[in-house]
Structures are given as structure tokens and as C-alpha cells.
Amino acid sequence: MKLIKLTAISAAVLASTAALAAEPVIVVDNNDAMAYEAQPVAVAYEAEPVAVAYEAEPAPSYAYNADAGVLSNTTGAVLGGTKTLFQTAINPASVSAEVGTLGYGANVAWSMNEKTELQAGWAGGDVADLFGGDFDADDVNYDVDSDFSNPYLGVQYRPAANWFTMGAGIIIPDNDFDVRANPEGADDGYFELNNIQYNATQTGTLEGTIEHRNKLAPYATIGFRPNITNNFGVFGEIGAAYMGKTNATVRAVDETSVVNFTDRDGTPSTTTAGEVANIAEQELEDKDWLEWFPIVKVGATYRF
Structure with missing residues (x-):
């Protein structure tokens, strides 16, 4: 019986690791040899979702009101707002x-x-x-x-x-x-x-x-x-x-x-x-x- 159990365990391992080979597996039961053809086993893997992080662009720190000619929220405008300063000058x-x-x-x-x-x-x-x-x-x-x-x-x-x-x-x-x-x-x-x-x-x-x-x-x-x-x-x-x-x-x-x-x-x-x-x-x-x-x-x- 021990031989049968060991043989059965071995067959299961072989079936899961070599299923794609689809080669026959020999199982001995009471000194009788029997041949079984292993069927390929389909194993499904669930893909883990991939988290992609996108860094948002910072919003401009200034705004130009063309109607009033006002430069407002001017933090950083001098460094990053050449266009805004130009707009102010011509407006x-x-x-x-x-x-x-x-x-x-x-x-x-x-x-x-x-x-x-x-x-x-x-x-x-x-x-x-x-x-x-x-x-x-x-x-x-x-x-x-x-x-x-x-x-x-x-x-x-x-x-x-x-x-x-x-x-x-x-x-x-x-x-x-x-x-x-x-x-x-x-x-x-x-x-x-x-x-x-x-x-x-x-x-x-x-x-x-x-x-x-x-x-x-x-x-x-x-x-x-x-x-x-x-x-x-x-x-x-x-x-x-x-x-x-x-x-x-x-x-x-x-x-x-x-x-x-x-x-x-x-x-x-x-x-x-x-x-x-x-x-x-x-x-x-x-x-x-x-x-x-x-x-x-x-x-x-x-x-x-």
C-alpha cells in the first residue's frame, strides 16, 4: 500500500509540473503496471492590478485679468511668468x-x-x-x-x-x-x-x-x-x-x-x-x- 501511495503522490507531482509534455505516466498497483496519459492542467493566474501614479502639473501661481490690467496672485510670477509680465506691460x-x-x-x-x-x-x-x-x-x-x-x-x-x-x-x-x-x-x-x-x-x-x-x-x-x-x-x-x-x-x-x-x-x-x-x-x-x-x-x- 505504501508503494501505491508513494506512486500516486509522484504521479500527481509529475502531472502538475510536466503536464505540457503530455507524456504517459506509469502507475504500479499490486504489481500490475498500468499506463495513464496525463492530461494537461490549465492553471489560471489572476493578474494583480498595476498602480500607475501620475504627478499632476502644478497650477500657475498667477493670473492676469485683461479687463482690469491687474497682475494678481503674483507668487513666483517673476521667476516663471515672463509672458505674464509682458502681458502686463502691454495692457x-x-x-x-x-x-x-x-x-x-x-x-x-x-x-x-x-x-x-x-x-x-x-x-x-x-x-x-x-x-x-x-x-x-x-x-x-x-x-x-x-x-x-x-x-x-x-x-x-x-x-x-x-x-x-x-x-x-x-x-x-x-x-x-x-x-x-x-x-x-x-x-x-x-x-x-x-x-x-x-x-x-x-x-x-x-x-x-x-x-x-x-x-x-x-x-x-x-x-x-x-x-x-x-x-x-x-x-x-x-x-x-x-x-x-x-x-x-x-x-x-x-x-x-x-x-x-x-x-x-x-x-x-x-x-x-x-x-x-x-x-x-x-x-x-x-x-x-x-x-x-x-x-x-x-x-x-x-x-x-
């Missing part, structure tokens, strides 16, 4: 026309959010008439002609997200003032400088230029910017820019011309027209005319 929020003490001009603004705008603009031209066309330096009155050029970069901030604005920025001034001294007294009698009267006829014409020394002038303003319609609005601003001290140049037509005057002691004396021009030049620089340059402007805005 300004508004354009404005202005007139004021800096001149006649215009600016373009880009909205950074609902409260903040960046501005780039220019104002210039002859605006001396806005200052009355003349001014006094000590006892001498000067007629003024001006040639302004004031490019500027700034920020407009709406602290309460309404019409009230606060502005700050930098002006790059290139402003020239041409001045001409006006004599006083009957028949254009004299120029009074340092409380001394110089004969105006002998001195001749005194004229020159004034320039502010600052190449960069910081400014600050407050104002209002109400919207009239969805697209149109108006604005007004007041403030000041620090232009710095002045450089002045005054010339006489004939600098060697002899000029009579009476000194403080009442003693008659003489000098030259060139020396009178130098005294007038020093008075102009000491005055520091418009060192703090007033900013007053009004204008209209079109919003995209």
Missing part, C-alpha cells in the same frame, strides 16, 4: 492727460491691485505764465521764460480703495528758466542790489538762466481720482518736489561798461557792468527759487 490700466506746474503732459498707469497703481509719465513745456511770468529776488524783478522737461515714475495708492489717493515717486528734471532783470525808477533809473542802486542805463541789460541742481527729485502728492463712467474719470493732485538749490548765470551786454553808484556811506563810486551782473547772479542763487517746487495738476483719465 496698462489707464492713460491720462494732465496740465499743471510741471507742464503739459500725459502718463500711463498699470494696476498692481485694487489699491495700487504704477505710473510713468512726462510733463513739460513753457509754463512760466503759471507762476505769473515773473518773480522778485531781493529788490530786483525778473521776467521769466521756461523750458520744462519732467519725466517721472511714481506710485498712486488708494488707502481706502476709493477716490482719495496718495502719490510718491521720482522726477528726472531738466528745467531751464531764462530770466531778464527789470530796472526800477523813472526812466529805467537803477538796479537795486544789496540795497545799493546801480545806474541801469550804464549797466545795460541783465539776463541769464537758472537751473536746479538735483538730477533726481523726490516728490509726494495727495489728490482725488473719481470715476465719472466705467471708463472715464478725472483727477487733481497737490504736493511738492524737492528740486534742490539753484545754479544761476547772469550776463551784462557790455561787461566792461563803467557803472556809477553810491555806496552805503553815501560816497559816489564806480564799478563795471560785469560786476553788477555777478552781484545779481549771487542774489539769485541765494534765493534758492522754487527749491521746493510746488506740484499742482488736474487731468482726465481713460480706463481700459
Whole structure:
């Protein structure tokens, strides 16, 4: 019997491992040999599901609103958003026309959010008439002609997200003032400088230029910017820019011309027209005319 059992176990093993060979298997039972043909056994394997992981692309960290011209959710926009920055540059929020003490001009603004705008603009031209066309330096009155050029970069901030604005920025001034001294007294009698009267006829014409020394002038303003319609609005601003001290140049037509005057002691004396021009030049620089340059402007805005 042991032989039969061992034989049966062996047959089962052979059948499962060599079924594809389909060769006959010999089984001995009670000394009788019998031949059995093994049938191939079909073994089914269930495939394990394969998990494939796909890493999602990160969503952009910025979004551009073409209607408002706003760059929002700007985290990483500078590093990965060259296209967005380009779109922002060519899609300004508004354009404005202005007139004021800096001149006649215009600016373009880009909205950074609902409260903040960046501005780039220019104002210039002859605006001396806005200052009355003349001014006094000590006892001498000067007629003024001006040639302004004031490019500027700034920020407009709406602290309460309404019409009230606060502005700050930098002006790059290139402003020239041409001045001409006006004599006083009957028949254009004299120029009074340092409380001394110089004969105006002998001195001749005194004229020159004034320039502010600052190449960069910081400014600050407050104002209002109400919207009239969805697209149109108006604005007004007041403030000041620090232009710095002045450089002045005054010339006489004939600098060697002899000029009579009476000194403080009442003693008659003489000098030259060139020396009178130098005294007038020093008075102009000491005055520091418009060192703090007033900013007053009004204008209209079109919003995209």
C-alpha cells in the first residue's frame, strides 16, 4: 500500500509540473503496471492590478485679468511668468492727460491691485505764465521764460480703495528758466542790489538762466481720482518736489561798461557792468527759487 501511495503522490507531482509534455505516466498497483496519459492542467493566474501614479502639473501661481490690467496672485510670477509680465506691460490700466506746474503732459498707469497703481509719465513745456511770468529776488524783478522737461515714475495708492489717493515717486528734471532783470525808477533809473542802486542805463541789460541742481527729485502728492463712467474719470493732485538749490548765470551786454553808484556811506563810486551782473547772479542763487517746487495738476483719465 505504501508503494501505491508513494506512486500516486509522484504521479500527481509529475502531472502538475510536466503536464505540457503530455507524456504517459506509469502507475504500479499490486504489481500490475498500468499506463495513464496525463492530461494537461490549465492553471489560471489572476493578474494583480498595476498602480500607475501620475504627478499632476502644478497650477500657475498667477493670473492676469485683461479687463482690469491687474497682475494678481503674483507668487513666483517673476521667476516663471515672463509672458505674464509682458502681458502686463502691454495692457496698462489707464492713460491720462494732465496740465499743471510741471507742464503739459500725459502718463500711463498699470494696476498692481485694487489699491495700487504704477505710473510713468512726462510733463513739460513753457509754463512760466503759471507762476505769473515773473518773480522778485531781493529788490530786483525778473521776467521769466521756461523750458520744462519732467519725466517721472511714481506710485498712486488708494488707502481706502476709493477716490482719495496718495502719490510718491521720482522726477528726472531738466528745467531751464531764462530770466531778464527789470530796472526800477523813472526812466529805467537803477538796479537795486544789496540795497545799493546801480545806474541801469550804464549797466545795460541783465539776463541769464537758472537751473536746479538735483538730477533726481523726490516728490509726494495727495489728490482725488473719481470715476465719472466705467471708463472715464478725472483727477487733481497737490504736493511738492524737492528740486534742490539753484545754479544761476547772469550776463551784462557790455561787461566792461563803467557803472556809477553810491555806496552805503553815501560816497559816489564806480564799478563795471560785469560786476553788477555777478552781484545779481549771487542774489539769485541765494534765493534758492522754487527749491521746493510746488506740484499742482488736474487731468482726465481713460480706463481700459
